[in-house]
Amino acid sequence: MKLTANTIFITGGTSGIGRGLAEAFHRLGNQVIIAGRRKALLDEVAKANPGIDTIELDINDAAQIKAVAQEVIRRHPTLNVVINNAGIMPFDNPASGQLDDAQAVGLLETNLLGPVRVSAAFVEHLKKQPQSYLINNSSVLAFIPIAVTALYSATKAAIHSYTLSQRFMLRDSSVSVLEIAPPWVDTDLIHKSGDPRSMPLDVFIAQTLEKLATDTTEVFVDGIAPLRANVGPNEYALIAQFNQSLIDNPIPLG
Template sequence: MDIKGNTIFIPGATSGIGLALAVELQAKGNEIIVGGRRTGRLTQISDDHPGIHTIEIDTTDLESVRQATNRVLTEYPEVNVLVAMAGIMQVEDWTSPDDALTSAENTVTTNLLGPIRLIAGFIGHLQTRPDATIMTVSSGLAFTPLKATPSYNATKAAIHMFSETLRLQLAGTSVKVMELQPPSVATDLLPGQRESSFAMPLEEFIEEVISLIESQPAATEIQVERVKFLRYAEARGNYKETVAALNSTDPHGNR
């Protein structure tokens, strides 16, 4: 993915990593369309960041995804990058399965079905563009599990394998598949995570991500240094020790 000259749609980018990434990619010379459910936040983003376009979308609602996709492709036919950013993270206790099941269903719908629906909507169009990218967003927890968030871990592991397989199927087309793998980042993904001393500062994370995309435009996985502790635990041969270390830190497993 070239760092500039793109038209990029980023649903789920009204806050946190998504919004910060949108702002930095705009500064690098890209046209940005941000999607989200909260109309008030979309209006605020338009006011705060002139030139960033906004579209209402609820990635948990198939019809909303279809309508937003049609609108993006109609109003911004030059779109050549999709960043499937939407995601939630919830603590679950599977010793109380009724509550955990509700959380799991919501997490799977948002974190897994949401990106899959978006990719399904855009993939035909992207193959008509001479240079296109699908960026998925997994997590270091796709590779080393956090005890408190089993469904989040599972959906991010699924996103990783979906990305790997999609890349195989799109080989020979104009569409690249790039997987962003964040560590714990100081956002509001979980209560208290923004204030956690273990979480990577958001500005530092985005700066490193942009630098990696710029220096490695053909990369298939975007990994800041902090995520490699989790990403390569099994390859290092100390997976069991890494799982133990991750789950013995703060209540969110931040390291």
């Protein structure tokens, strides 16, 4: 992916990795548009980074996603990059009978249906661009789940799986589908603590941009390579072969 001369829309762009990516791309001279729920935070980012555009978005609102996509495209017809970054990370206990159903539904709405809906809202526009990118932010937990955030980990595994399918289905278009799989980065996703086991945000952003410049499918910092290898880094080749075989030899229906 080229790192300059893009028009980039980022969900969850008011804090953490989203803001870090937004500000880094802005410094490189790209036109950046960030979305978030809270206007005060959007205004704060815009004030600190003159030129960044902002738009309010509740990622759990399907109708609002469609409206926001139309507005962003109207304002920025050269839009060619969409980064699905918004996410939440509550704790849960899969061994407990005490399920917080509202929390679980909200997590699925934000982490899984949010990126799916955002992608659907922008993909036809992206197909019309000479070269465009859909970038989904998953997690190392897509490959190595943490049991105390079992459902969060599962949503990230789902995003990884969805990205593989999305990449295959867009293989003959101008849209490249990338996946960023962060390690534990020291942000306020749970609690910004300075824990030495976490990766500093600025280091993560710098390494991620370096990888984005060369990687064509997955973008992950070197530190998570052993964890990513848990399921094999070349799984997409098998996914593509499998799906192509179904196209070449359709399953009889009825």
